Amino acid sequence: MxxxxxxxxxxxxPHLGRHELNYVHKAIEDNWVAPAGPNLTGFEQDICQYTGAQHCVALSSGTAAIHLGLIMLGVGPGDEVLCPSFTFVATANPILYLGATPVFVDSEATTWNMCPERLREAIEDRIRLGKKPKALLLVHLYGMPAQLQQLQAIAEMFDIPILEDAAEALGSRYDGRRLGTFGAVGIFSFNGNKIITTSGGGALVTDKADWAAQVRFLATQAKDPAPHYQHSVVGYNYRLSNILAGIGRGQMELIxxxxxxxxxxxxxxxxxxxxxxxxxxxxxxxxxxxxxxxxxxxxxxxxxxxxxxxxxxxxxxxxxxxxxxxxxxxxxxxxxxxxxxxxxxxxxxxxxxxxxxxxxxxxxxxxxxxxxxxxxxxxxx
Structure with missing residues (x-):
């Protein structure tokens, strides 16, 4: 044939149920269609409750979440960021956005994620060259938990903060704890092909209240508190819409x-x-x-x-x-x-x-x- x-x-x-329509219809009935509203707040609370993270900011994509996460870790022009080579380009692109350089680390053959031995080798060599990495971008490929115990121990030994790319790993766990909550910052993706979707979208989670507030500020064009449009730093149009967050709320009921x-x-x-x-x-x-x-x-x-x-x-x-x-x-x-x-x-x-x-x-x-x-x-x- x-x-x-x-x-x-x-x-x-995508695999939608009927739950999503309840939230989307409510948003339209209440005229909450802008990038703010009850669905957005509720979706962030749903993610926190599910993952155990203290704070969540829902964003337009997982890539946006990585970008803002790297900013919170202080990554800037001339810095180097450790990154697995075996991942989607969206993991590494935000490093370039900030004028930094990715340092690619090979996988290990069991989980296919970053190899602890190669990570240590990379850090020691970059330090020898006078270029201590600013951050470690740790990925859980295809939803598989990385060798977290070993990788965390190495990062802590060299005082390198972790941004945990759990874009593919919502619902996965390590030692009973949800992935995305092991780093200083964690990110998820709700792209159309992910395990749950908001059509397009992502989220950043952290246990630092001031970081979450700063990410929310940067994601809404960094508008200073003033009756007019006042801007002191570069901002981004990265917030998820209230309607798409409604899809996410329905999807979270099915995770x-x-x-x-x-x-x-x-x-x-x-x-x-x-x-x-x-x-x-x-x-x-x-x-x-x-x-x-x-x-x-x-x-x-x-x-x-x-x-x-x-x-x-x-x-x-x-x-x-x-x-x-x-x-x-x-x-x-x-x-x-x-x-x-x-x-x-x-x-x-x-x-x-x-x-x-x-x-x-x-x-x-x-x-x-x-x-x-x-x-x-x-x-x-």
Missing amino acids: RSQDYDRIFLSP DNRVKSRREIYTWYQRNLQDVAALQFGPTEPAFGFSNRWLTTITLDPAHTDRTPEQVRQHLETHNIESRPLWKPLHQQPLFADAPRYGQTVSADLFTRGLCLPSGSAMTETDLRRVADALREILLA
Whole structure:
């Protein structure tokens, strides 16, 4: 059959319930459609209650949250910021916004997140060169908790503050504690493909009340208290709208169900494709870790297949199934050609061998079987 004969299975589409409409209708009825209002305040409170963070500022994107978080950590022109190479470009772009330089650190092979050994190597080398990093941008890739105990210990040893990029990790935990709350600042993303969505949006969390107030000030064009428009510092138009926050409130009511569904999808793939020796599922949950399994990811074992991830991706497309390569390491991107990097092999190997499978929380058993059958077609042929 042709791909057009099948409904498309998307990688990670939005999954809305009916809860969102209650909040959106209320906002329209009350004429609260500006970037302020009860939904915005309520959404921030929902995030605090769920994560255990003391303060939350809802913003227009996770990228905006990283940008403002780096500002709060004092990052500016000429500074260096430690950053994983194996992540989406939005993690590192705000470093450039501020005139700073990313220092890329390779992954470790278990969780696919930043390698503690490479991190220590990077810090010691930058200090030797007279360039002590200003901050550590720590990512939980695909919702998988990083090796937090080791990474935190190294950052504390060298007195380097952490900005925790949990854009993909809402609902994940480490040692029983929600990700996003381990750093001086944490961020989430509510982009359309995330585990919950506000269409587009993000949030910054912190336990520092004065930082939250300053982030809120900067995110609303840094307007000084005056009857006229008075500005003393550069501000940004980064606040989330009250209507989109209403979508977020409805989505937060469903977060535990969405995490449960994503984990069940990962387990289904793993159980029903165990006969395909070429497939390896990852990354692995660390001790005391709990992943939301935002995306189910695979790598191909060259000992069992000569197929490439791109060949598999294209084969899935013939069945109208969307998949996606793992993140291309940032140290391989032309944008960051001159950035320092420490270790290159793990992230480069994962990109060469890896693929993300459809993982939307609304997937049916029929959808999953379509994906599994298509994988068998090309990998067992």
